[in-house]
Structures are given as C-alpha cells and as structure tokens.
Amino acid sequence: MHEMSLAESVLQIIEDTARVQPFKHVRSVVLEIGVLSAVEPEAMIFCFDAVTRGSIAEGARLEIVEVPGSGWCMECGKIVNLAERYGLCPVCGDARVEITSGNEMRVRDMQVE
Ligand SMILES: [Zn+2]
Numbered sequence: 001m002h003e004m005s006l007a008e009s010v011l012q013i014i015e016d017t018a019r020v021q022p023f024k025h026v027r028s029v030v031l032e033i034g035v036l037s038a039v040e041p042e043a044m045i046f047c048f049d050a051v052t053r054g055s056i057a058e059g060a061r062l063e064i065v066e067v068p069g070s071g072w073c074m075e076c077g078k079i080v081n082l083a084e085r086y087g088l089c090p091v092c093g094d095a096r097v098e099i100t101s102g103n104e105m106r107v108r109d110m111q112v113e
Pocket residue numbers: 073074075076077078089090091092093094
C-alpha cells in the first residue's frame with residue numbers, strides 16, 4: 001500500500017509550508033491525485049488520518065480531487081485521454097501509450113488557522 005508513504009509526503013509538504021507561513025492548525029487539505037497513480041481515495045484518507053495524528057494537521061479533512069490522465073500513443077502519435085494505467089489508445093486501439101500525465105499528486109489548497 002503506497003498510500004502510507006504518500007500521506008507522509010503530504011504531511012511533509014504541510015510542515016514545510018508551516019515553516020514559511022506560520023499557522024497553528026490545518027482545517028482541510030485539497031489534494032489532486034492523477035487517476036493513473038493507483039491511489040485508493042479511501043485508503044489515502046485513512047492513512048492521512050493516521051500519519052497526521054499528533055501533528056498540526058490532526059483532524060484535518062482531506063478532500064481528494066481526481067485529475068484525468070493522458071498519454072502519448074507511439075502508434076498514431078496523438079496525445080490521448082487515459083482512464084486507466086494500461087489503457088488502449090482510444091484513436092487507434094494500440095497498447096503502446098506512454099503516460100504523460102495522471103501519475104502525479106499535488107496539494108492544491110489548504111485551509112489553515
Ligand atoms: Zn493511437
């Protein structure tokens with residue numbers, strides 16, 4: 001389960017931010033997760049709750065926004081939408097599609113007090 005290490009890196013981002021702009025508590029976090037990153041939103045929320053216990057983000061609400069994936073088809077050379085990691089090219093049906101986005105995770109917004 002890689003959600004645990006991802007949750008730890010989110011907490012790291014929060015703590016780094018707290019060093020630059022001091023705040024006492026995090027109320028909620030909006031996290032963008034690429035649909036191709038194989039992250040289970042429920043598992044992510046569970047892990048986030050676990051790793052933030054005792055930190056400035058304890059009890060913070062984690063909101064997950066899934067961002068679509070895209071890839072470059074080696075066969076027809078087009079940039080196409082990808083709904084799954086090993087999806088076929090929707091234009092020509094080829095399986096050799098290189099993922100160009102949808103793998104990433106990013107903190108989009110944070111409510112602090
Ligand atoms: Zn194609």
